[in-house]
Amino acid sequence: MSTVSVIGAGYVGLVTAACLAELGHTVVGVEIDPRRLSALQRGAVPIHEPGLSELVARHHSTGRLSFTNAYTAAIPGSEFVFITVNTPSGPDGQADTGYVYAAVRSVLEHARPGLILVMKSTVPVGTADEIAQLIAYSRRRGIGVVSNPEFLRQGSAIQDFLQPDRVVIGASRPAAAAAVAQLFAGLAAPVVRCSRRSAELAKYAANAFLAARISFMNEVAAICEAVEADIEEVAQIVGSDRRIGPAYLRAGLGWGGSCFPKDVRALAATAASHGRRPAILEAVSEVNTRQRERAFEQLRAALGMLPHATVGVLGLAFKPDTDDLRDAPALDIINRLLGAGIAVRAHDPVAIPNARRVLPQVQYCHDAYEVAQGSDALLLATEWRDYLALDWRQIRTLMRGRLVLDGRNVLEGSLLSALGFTYLSFGRSSSLGVTAPLARPAASASSGLWTAKP
Numbered sequence: 001m002s003t004v005s006v007i008g009a010g011y012v013g014l015v016t017a018a019c020l021a022e023l024g025h026t027v028v029g030v031e032i033d034p035r036r037l038s039a040l041q042r043g044a045v046p047i048h049e050p051g052l053s054e055l056v057a058r059h060h061s062t063g064r065l066s067f068t069n070a071y072t073a074a075i076p077g078s079e080f081v082f083i084t085v086n087t088p089s090g091p092d093g094q095a096d097t098g099y100v101y102a103a104v105r106s107v108l109e110h111a112r113p114g115l116i117l118v119m120k121s122t123v124p125v126g127t128a129d130e131i132a133q134l135i136a137y138s139r140r141r142g143i144g145v146v147s148n149p150e151f152l153r154q155g156s157a158i159q160d161f162l163q164p165d166r167v168v169i170g171a172s173r174p175a176a177a178a179a180v181a182q183l184f185a186g187l188a189a190p191v192v193r194c195s196r197r198s199a200e201l202a203k204y205a206a207n208a209f210l211a212a213r214i215s216f217m218n219e220v221a222a223i224c225e226a227v228e229a230d231i232e233e234v235a236q237i238v239g240s241d242r243r244i245g246p247a248y249l250r251a252g253l254g255w256g257g258s259c260f261p262k263d264v265r266a267l268a269a270t271a272a273s274h275g276r277r278p279a280i281l282e283a284v285s286e287v288n289t290r291q292r293e294r295a296f297e298q299l300r301a302a303l304g305m306l307p308h309a310t311v312g313v314l315g316l317a318f319k320p321d322t323d324d325l326r327d328a329p330a331l332d333i334i335n336r337l338l339g340a341g342i343a344v345r346a347h348d349p350v351a352i353p354n355a356r357r358v359l360p361q362v363q364y365c366h367d368a369y370e371v372a373q374g375s376d377a378l379l380l381a382t383e384w385r386d387y388l389a390l391d392w393r394q395i396r397t398l399m400r401g402r403l404v405l406d407g408r409n410v411l412e413g414s415l416l417s418a419l420g421f422t423y424l425s426f427g428r429s430s431s432l433g434v435t436a437p438l439a440r441p442a443a444s445a446s447s448g449l450w451t452a453k454p
């Protein structure tokens, strides 16, 4: 078993630290955000990720997991240091590696020969090579640099880490690759060894490909609306083809979060910086933006003329089972609604404390029923399980209007229509289409009911 430091205790770092402790290693998490650190040192986990609190608590008590902000305490005793700090979008779309280089510099001040730096942050191709070169120039001997991109999904991060499809190890020296592979020996997963550059690029390619699948199906959903086909049926048929598979084929408001948007942008920026036009990546982002715009336009078309129009939003996080709001479609649409003078009431099972910080103008509610109260329209923006079995009869009595925009294609459209709702979704035959050319019905100021259905 090894001694490991993990730099940055965010979504990836915390999961990495806790799971490496679970694999038997002794792990120190190094975190510079004082609020995050003090929570962790008290034994509280400052982010929502199923199973993470329990795992962190367990290894706090086994003594295999601790947290500090002192590199000097963590690094000298470590055989491996994982870099898991954030790499946000820079102004040119490329990932900003400022936090990565700052972390690496701090590590190197305390590093001993034999240390292996494991780059888990998603970084532009060539970053690990450049860090290796900087280390060589600084005449430090015996420090290895390995790329080990992370493919976990927020919401199922622990399972993804402990049961990955593959562990990718990009290295220039077989000994360093073997040492890092040994860290993951407890996992029943194939290890893919490759160059550092291939490992870095594979991470971007995987995220961009997943985003492309969703955008592609959103494009097909728009075609479904035009030709009166049903996206669910189409997706099922397409996804049952073994060459394609069923994942990431659901039409709706599209992708968001901390990774897909910035990684698609960064890969496009990489291509452009080498004189390649990333035509597919540009379209992938464009279709995604269009989904949000169309949802907003439909709501505004239906409600914009109403005095004191109110939209109720169900779900704020970019996906279920996380409190992460980064680039969440809900936030984008809420900002557009507020800008158009439409009031917003909202609920999310876990993301409200984060949302209050960025959207103080929203009225936050205890549950979906409170959101429905007095709303002219409801937008389901995140498919939390709590929203899949709502009592729509009760909601009908609470709402002022009858419009329901199912941003995730998860509600029973025919049921809602039978109850008298105007049900909108993406490319489903049981609904009006969100991406269809906009009908601009005259909204009824008295009832708030949009009756555009032919």
Ligand SMILES: NC(=O)c1ccc[n+]([C@@H]2O[C@H](COP(=O)([O-])OP(=O)(O)OC[C@H]3O[C@@H](n4cnc5c(N)ncnc54)[C@H](O)[C@@H]3O)[C@@H](O)[C@H]2O)c1
Binding pocket: 007, 008, 009, 010, 011, 012, 013, 030, 031, 032, 033, 036, 084, 085, 086, 087, 099, 102, 103, 106, 120, 121, 122, 123, 150, 151, 152, 153, 154, 258, 259
């Ligand atoms: N979130 C995901 O689902 C996911 C999945 C795969 C890969 N990634 C990649 O992993 C990286 C981290 O993502 P995240 O979502 O965990 O980010 P995050 O913002 O949640 O966490 C980063 C943490 O690093 C800390 N930090 C920054 N600089 C530091 C330093 N010098 N020393 C110590 N701590 C420092 C920050 O305070 C923060 O707590 C990114 O490159 C991201 O693209 C993320």
